[in-house]
Amino acid sequence: MKITDDVFKNALSHFPSGVTVITYSHLGKHSGLTVSSFSSLSLHPPLILFCLQKNITSHDPIRSAGKFVVNILARGQDSISNQFASGKTDKHALIQELxxxxxxxDIPILPGILSHIECEVEQFVDGGDHSIVIGKVISAGAEDSLRPLLYYRRDYYSI
Known part of the structure; x- marks a missing residue:
């Protein structure tokens, strides 16, 4: 089948992934965005990566801030994922509300999450219409009693 945007998106939607919210602070304001394109990269040194659309408002502030937190969402946090994915939500107000x-x-860590990974920006790598953000892991923590929130075929699931 010829590759079109819709064909490509549909094919990718068949790969289940965890759901993360990247939080950061820039110019005194906290913010965040939902990201499913997250992965570990290296154990020595500890590195992770996520992909960030170049044309969204979070791109340059994350680069400028130089640090962020990966919040791995737990089962039942669909609403948090949706709010951080929405362009209509005031993310600073949402973080204060949470x-x-x-x-x-000194970056916000969301409550009730499965785990968090605090990172300093190591590198931004060009990846077409996205940047591949590589983060050096500074600190991390996890809650072993929770189950993950999963994203598959444009909907949420859990184990």
Whole structure:
């Protein structure tokens, strides 16, 4: 089948993934966005990566801030994922409303999540209409009793 945007998106939707929210602070305001294109990269040194659309408002602030937190969402956090994915949500107000704690990098960590990974930006790599953001892991934590939120064929699931 010829590759079109719709064919490509549909094929990718058949790959189940975890759901993350990347939080960051820029110019005194907290913000975040939902990301499913997240992966570990290296154990030594500890590196992770995620892909970030170049034309969204979070792109340059994350690059400028130089640090971020990967919040791996737990089962039942569909609403949080949707709110951070929406262009209509005031992310700073949402983070305040959620009463987030902060970690070693003074970046918001969402409540009730499966795990968090605090990172400093190591590198931005060109990837077409996205940047591949490589983060050096500074700190991490997990809640072993929770189950993950999964995204598959444009809907949420859990194990």
């Amino acid at each position: 009463k987030c704690k902060t970690g070693e990098l």
